[in-house]
Amino acid sequence: xxxxxxxxxxxxxxxxxxxxxxxxxxxxxxxxxxxxxxxxxxxxxxxxxxxxxxxxxxxxxxxxxxxxxxxxxxxxxxxxxxxxxxxxxxxxxxxxxxxxxxxxxxxxxxxxxxxxxxxxxxxxxxxxxxxxxxxxxxxxxxxxxxxxxxxxxxxxxxxxxxxxxxxxxxxxxxxxxxxxxxxxxxxxxxxxxxxxxxxxxxxxxxxxxxxxxxxxxxxxxxxxxxxxxxxxxxxxxxxxxxxxxxxxxxxxxxxxxxxxxxxxxxxxxxxxxxxxxxxxxxxxxxxxxxxxxxxxxxxxxxxxxxxxxxxxxxxxxxxxxxxxxxxxxxxxxxxxxxxxxxxxxxxxxxxxxxxxxxxxxxxxxxxxxxxx
Numbered sequence: 001x002x003x004x005x006x007x008x009x010x011x012x013x014x015x016x017x018x019x020x021x022x023x024x025x026x027x028x029x030x031x032x033x034x035x036x037x038x039x040x041x042x043x044x045x046x047x048x049x050x051x052x053x054x055x056x057x058x059x060x061x062x063x064x065x066x067x068x069x070x071x072x073x074x075x076x077x078x079x080x081x082x083x084x085x086x087x088x089x090x091x092x093x094x095x096x097x098x099x100x101x102x103x104x105x106x107x108x109x110x111x112x113x114x115x116x117x118x119x120x121x122x123x124x125x126x127x128x129x130x131x132x133x134x135x136x137x138x139x140x141x142x143x144x145x146x147x148x149x150x151x152x153x154x155x156x157x158x159x160x161x162x163x164x165x166x167x168x169x170x171x172x173x174x175x176x177x178x179x180x181x182x183x184x185x186x187x188x189x190x191x192x193x194x195x196x197x198x199x200x201x202x203x204x205x206x207x208x209x210x211x212x213x214x215x216x217x218x219x220x221x222x223x224x225x226x227x228x229x230x231x232x233x234x235x236x237x238x239x240x241x242x243x244x245x246x247x248x249x250x251x252x253x254x255x256x257x258x259x260x261x262x263x264x265x266x267x268x269x270x271x272x273x274x275x276x277x278x279x280x281x282x283x284x285x286x287x288x289x290x291x292x293x294x295x296x297x298x299x300x301x302x303x304x305x306x307x308x309x310x311x312x313x314x315x316x317x318x319x320x321x322x323x324x325x326x327x328x329x330x331x332x333x334x335x336x337x338x339x340x341x342x343x344x345x346x347x348x349x350x351x352x353x354x355x356x357x358x359x360x361x362x363x364x365x366x367x368x369x370x371x372x
Contacts, residue, residue, distance in 0.1 A: 005219060007226040009143065010234055015163050019143060019226045021219055025170035026131065029057055029104075030064030033129055036165050038102040040067040041129070042095045044088055044115035045106040046075040049133050052176055057106060057131070069095035076264040077257065079110055080149040082158075088118045092126075099123045102165070108134035108181075109141035109269060113156070116147030120162035130164045133173040135185025135211075136270050139192075139225035140246075142167050144233040150262060154330035155254040161238055169226070171219050182212055183306045184270025187249075189221050190305075191277060192228045194298060195245050198348030200224060201301075208305055241352070244333060248342040248350050249276030255327035256311075259319045266315045274307035275314070283364050284343040294347050311368050321365035325358055 005021040020032070033041050041061050045054055050072050061068040071091035073079045092103060103126055105115035112130055119128035130142035148159020174182070186208065193201025210217030229246065236243040253269070253276035260266045278299040284290035299309040311318055318324065325339075333340035335354060339361060343353040 005223045007223060007230055009230045011163060017165050019167040019169060021169045021222050023172040025168045026053055026057055027060060029168055030060035032166060032168060033061060033102060034064040034066055036102060038100060041102040041104050042069040042092055042097050043104045043106050044071045044111060046111055047072050048075045049107040053106060077110055077262040080114055085114060085118060085149050088114060089122055092118060092122055097126060099126055101126060103128040104131055106131045109137045112137050112142050113147050114149060116162055117149060117159055120147050120160040127165045130167040132169055134177060135174055135182055136188050138169040138222050140188040143226055143229045155257055169222055171222060175214060184268045186305050187270040187274040187307055189225055191248055192225045194277060194347055195248050195350045196348055201347050205301055244352050245342055245350050249273050249280045251328055251331050251341050252276035252279045254331060255324050256314060256318050258327045259323060260314060271308055274302045275309060278302060278309035281344055286364055290344050290346055321362045321369060324365050325362050
């Protein structure tokens, strides 16, 4: 057994759980899942991840005395749909999943969101375990209980808060990610430094290459991000305040994803987040809230890591300013029809900015779209 890092998520009402981080955790998954007291555990995964790890996980569950099964979906953001959600629910019911059993989400953020939402609604609530296999899922989406699917009206508009019983972040699974997937996940890593931890952003600037190369920096980065998110989730589980800060860059990002039709070939979530982070800092600088040099530093670092930072980088375009503002109007943070953004006074100094003037946003986006 290699070294393990553990991050506690001490929620109340018996809902506390641990995030286990380290290489080789999938080989121990049966033992960890069996300890939760279930008799059966059915895996939800996409076809790519299932081909790599599905049989291995099922064998581990069987060795621990658990009845298991596997439900697969197509890879990509398009699977966060009504139709795929229904198919997953039917698949779980076909495997006779009961309320005391477990659903295991094996995959990236799409699978975690989809399987978690199915678990939240199946039989009015089945327990589930997150086994994230992408950097993005390990540092962000697998922690905190947000589950859901997309609508033609916008991203993540149908969902539920449903906390996992355990998160198993096997960092060895990141070895099989494409370079594009690693870069996309790294946008969420950098985000934590930009929100409220300038020292961590400094660390990212110094150590990002080690994260990509699979050095000890990788496990450390996952643990730092999980600790940061766990703290926020415990203080504001249902996003009544502070948790909204975790959406830094996401108002722009979700609009871009909607306008590209959730087509992963054009834009994946982490790439949209990278553009959104750069836009959030440039918008903050335009409003006189943030030093321009900080906005430049953010964009430069993301670009160095191979991420897009401009609207012009979206393959096939992303529409005009009016289309972008219209897409943002369905953002979950909208209140009384007014846009709410997460903006910044500097690196590590993000804040919630309600009631942003749509005309100001439109003027900023027009300037961005016309920039060389």
